[in-house]
Structure formats: structure tokens, C-alpha cells
Amino acid sequence: QIARQHPELDVLFPVHLNPVVRGPVHELLADLPNVRLTAPFDYLEMQQALADAWIVLTDSGGLQEEAPTFGVPLLVLREETERPEALEAGCAGIVGTSTDAIVAHVNRLWNDPAEFRRMQRAGNPFGDGTASRQIVRHLAAELGVGHSSAVREQADVVA
Template sequence: MAHIEAGLRTYNKFSPFPEEMNRQIVGLMADYHFTPTEMTKENFLKEGKPKNQVFVVGNSAIDMFQYTLKDDYTNEALSWQADKKMILVTAHRRENLSDLEEIFDGIAEIADEFKETHKIIYPIHMNPIILEKAQKLLQHSNIKIIDPLDTINFHNVMRHAELILTDSGGIQEEAAFLGIPVLVLRDTTERPEGVLAGTLKLVGTSKENIVNETRTLLTDKTKYERMSGSKNPYGDGTTSLQIINILNEK
């Protein structure tokens, strides 16, 4: 058994839930562990895995961009946003459901404070709790709530964002490839190499932190460019080929 995107850890089984537990369980069963970074490899070595079973190959999610990005892509939400810069939001984690009001109040304040320069697009998760709170708290002319997007549509919308606010895991890696700063709406991340590289920052779920950190990036060009110009630590788009070559040698 081979595990791709192996070795990600927060060591908190409830964050992210249930992914953290699932990853550790699969790690116990797998024969080969294909990890995205040296840090994720070290997690396995600390857990006692043999070195000859662990391979640093980057993340296969980065490979997809060569197939998904389209120069002639059009979308109704992008047309709505075209006269201003875009902030892209995703928020869906189970562990954040109790903090949705704080998160959404912060997003609404950002929409109001930067209404002259930015619009916010939120591809919403269809969880009824999220839907209800979003419809109640995100009624603003500069916020557009849209249906969930598949991978191709999401990548092509995301590439136009100036800033991303998210509690997602994969987006932290994908945005780094595109050079888009990410404020992570969580207190922990299984992708600490992004924090160290400077491509993302943990801001938690409090309204005050979300607003303040967003304001800093949107008003301080130096800090924004430092994040957007940070080196992507998650691979060069050849992960799948590396995995195939390694398995062919086994």
C-alpha cells in the first residue's frame, strides 16, 4: 500500500477532524509513504518509520494546475468581481462551526471597510448550519456567495484572488503555488512549512484577528509582497511522475 500526501500532522486528533486521525491510521498500514516536504518526512522518521519507505516528492495537487488552468476561462462570479480586487473565502471545517459568527462578522467588516477596492467571493459549503449563518451574516453588496465549485472551476477562480481566507488544508498548498497569500482560519495547521516559508499565516477564528491581519496585508505593500513572493515549498508539478518512477523500481 502506498500513501500519497503522507506525514501531515497536527498531533491534535480533533484538528482537522477527521483527517488527522485518518492520516495516522493510513500511515500505520502503508508500505510506502510519499510525503510532500522534508518536514513531513521528519514526522515519519520520528514515528519510527524506516527511511527506505519514506520519499519526499512534493504534493500531487500541484501537478493538477498544468491541466486545470485555462487562459480563456470565464465565470459569472469573476464577471461580477472584475471591477475590483478579489478576496476569496472558504470556511467549512467542523471544528469551526461554533466560531462561524466570529468568522462571518469579520468577513462582513472586511467587506465594508474595503468596499471601494475589493469584493469577496465565497463558494459556500452546503452544510445547513453554514448556509443559515452565511445567509444571515454575509448580506453585503460586496460579498457574493456562490455554489461549491469543482476543481477546474475553483482553480480558475482562485488564480484571480489577491488574498485568500480559508480553513481548508489543500488550498494552503495550492495558493502557495499561485503566489497568493493565505490567512488560515485555524489555530493549527498540518502544513507548517507554509508558515515557515511565509506563504500562509495562522490567524484563528476571532473577528479581531481576521480583520486586523487582512487589513495589514491589504494596506501594507511590503508585507503583502513578502508573502506573495515567498517560495512555494510544496513541489514543482512533477510529483506523480516521481511516484511512478519510484514504484517502478520496487
């Protein structure tokens, strides 16, 4: 329904290789010109897809952790999640599995730029990408070598 309502949106759908899943997905979506069905992505392909995405709809726990890194609003297609951090931070929302609810949430973000920006700017509750730099600097300080510019430079290289 989303692809039909919004032909201006390009929908990227990595489809599970299991024929029981693959068959119905292709039957429903293969003829839509704005839907691209692909094989599952490797890690780097998924990172690029996330970097290019406007929004992510998923039931994947891993993507619930990855999408906030790219400032991409995430709609969780489950009734509950084991990753409440993203919900609490505001970068994700649980929408469940009802088609009507999913379509309504996507349309809300499409039609409400302020809400979209709020989710986009909510930040990443799983870290800021500087953990290795912080660890190296902390260890260097604990070992009494933290004042060396060489240690600071090495911390930046490691990170």
C-alpha cells in the same frame, strides 16, 4: 467586517451546502454588494478562483497546499495547522478564528505592500510543478536512455 471596511474588494465566498452553515452565512452577508456567495466549487473552478484571488482566507488544508502555487498570500483561519510548510516558507500565516485578528491581518496586508509581496513571492513549499518531468528524466538516466532528445521531449510532454 472586511467587506464593509473595503467596499473596493470583491469577496468570493463558497458556502457549504449544509443549511446549518448556509443559513447564517446568507443572513450575515447576502446583502453586501461586494460579497458573492456561491455553492462550493469543483476543482477547476477553485483553481480559477485562486488564480484570480488577491488573498485567501481559509481553514481548508487543501487550499493551504494549492494557494501557494498561484502566489496568493494565505491566511489560515485555525489555531494550528497540519501543514506547517506554508508557514515556514512564509506564504501563509495562522491568524486563528478571532474576528479582530482576522480583520487585523487582512488590513495589514492591504496597507503594507511590502509584506504582501513578501508572502506572494515566498514560493511554494509543496513543489514547483515539475515533479513528473524530474521523475521521467531521472528514470531515463537510470535506465541509460537519458541522453536521447526524444526522451527529453517526452519528459516535457508528460510534465
